[in-house]
Amino acid sequence: SSTSYYERYHPLEDIYHWINKTSREYSERLQVILIGSSVEKQPLFVLKLSGKGHQPKKAIWMDCGIHAREWISPAFCMWFVQYSVMFYNQHSDITEILDKMDIYVLPVMNPDGYKYSWIENRMWRKNRSRNVDNACVGTDLNRNFDANWCTKGSSDNPCDETYCGRFPESEPEAAAVSNFIRSRKDLVKLYLSIHSYSQMLIFPYSCSYQEVPNHQELYEIAREAAMKIKIHYKNNYKFGAGAKSFYLAPGGSDDWAYNLGIDYSFTFELQDNGRYGFLLPPSHISKACSEALTAVKSIALSVIKKR
Numbered sequence: 001s002s003t004s005y006y007e008r009y010h011p012l013e014d015i016y017h018w019i020n021k022t023s024r025e026y027s028e029r030l031q032v033i034l035i036g037s038s039v040e041k042q043p044l045f046v047l048k049l050s051g052k053g054h055q056p057k058k059a060i061w062m063d064c065g066i067h068a069r070e071w072i073s074p075a076f077c078m079w080f081v082q083y084s085v086m087f088y089n090q091h092s093d094i095t096e097i098l099d100k101m102d103i104y105v106l107p108v109m110n111p112d113g114y115k116y117s118w119i120e121n122r123m124w125r126k127n128r129s130r131n132v133d134n135a136c137v138g139t140d141l142n143r144n145f146d147a148n149w150c151t152k153g154s155s156d157n158p159c160d161e162t163y164c165g166r167f168p169e170s171e172p173e174a175a176a177v178s179n180f181i182r183s184r185k186d187l188v189k190l191y192l193s194i195h196s197y198s199q200m201l202i203f204p205y206s207c208s209y210q211e212v213p214n215h216q217e218l219y220e221i222a223r224e225a226a227m228k229i230k231i232h233y234k235n236n237y238k239f240g241a242g243a244k245s246f247y248l249a250p251g252g253s254d255d256w257a258y259n260l261g262i263d264y265s266f267t268f269e270l271q272d273n274g275r276y277g278f279l280l281p282p283s284h285i286s287k288a289c290s291e292a293l294t295a296v297k298s299i300a301l302s303v304i305k306k307r
């Protein structure tokens with residue numbers, strides 16, 4: 001049987017073609033925004049998803065592909081956009097969400113690394129920035145944001161997988177995202193960063209063991225989403241504050257967004273639990289994305305009800 005386009009992984013050029021084609025096909029729902037470019041000058045395109053009525057609404061941010069080898073992440077952003085344009089005005093949940101909030105989707109935040117993981121090294125994680133005084137390549141974009149930058153849980157060694165970069169937002173990819181979010185900080189109410197693997201719904205802080213003021217609220221929102229995944233897909237997702245329930249990880253986009261004032265900020269670790277890890281087979285894309293979709297809708301609706 002021919003598997004659908006959305007049940008396959010796609011190389012970088014394919015994804016750029018998809019962005020172009022889908023935004024033209026659904027021009028009522030989608031607008032392409034160029035927010036910057038990568039180290040190797042690949043464009044960073046954000047797809048702005050909006051329902052009817054073009055007055056500026058509150059917004060949700062979703063980034064995918066910050067880490068090159070986590071191929072299920074860009075696959076989910078594509079799956080999510082396709083689901084949204086197909087079922088807006090048909091399924092009540094996505095219709096309610098889009099009638100109340102715009103959604104900014106960045107399908108590939110680390111295009112250089114993603115391309116490199118297709119061509120050279122399937123297990124690549126970082127971006128592809130060069131260091132003048134060191135042969136090692138790449139900064140971990142999820143350690144490059146200004147949240148307890150370069151403290152314990154990251155490394156100042158350019159050869160390490162969690163290298164924090166030369167300074168906060170030193171990387172063009174991280175700077176593009178933080179500049180865009182800062183410019184819309186009064187509109188963005190929910191921040192989502194999509195990763196793999198471990199099946200977890202993580203909320204701040206990962207950069208310290210300190211508990212955030214609305215910890216209980218974030219815990220309940222995450223628990224509700226994990227419960228829905230359990231009910232609908234019989235799969236277990238853990239949830240909790242990052243540092244305590246996962247590991248100490250400073251310089252992350254989610255913690256930075258939270259400290260900017262975005263009170264609802266989550267990092268998703270999608271499938272699986274370690275059997276295939278980053279090499280999740282295409283046959284698992286559908287279920288992994290359905291589970292992530294359930295979580296996104298649950299969390300978005302929880303945030304909307306908080307208004």
Ligand SMILES: NCCCCC[C@@H](C[SeH])C(=O)O
Nearest residue numbers: 142195206242249252254267
């Ligand atoms: N912002 C830190 C959220 C928790 C860690 C997430 C994982 C994703 Se691969 C990491 O960046 O190590």
Ligand SMILES: [Zn+2]
Nearest residue numbers: 067070195196
């Ligand atoms: Zn990751």
Ligand SMILES: [Zn+2]
Nearest residue numbers: 195196197269
């Ligand atoms: Zn991960």
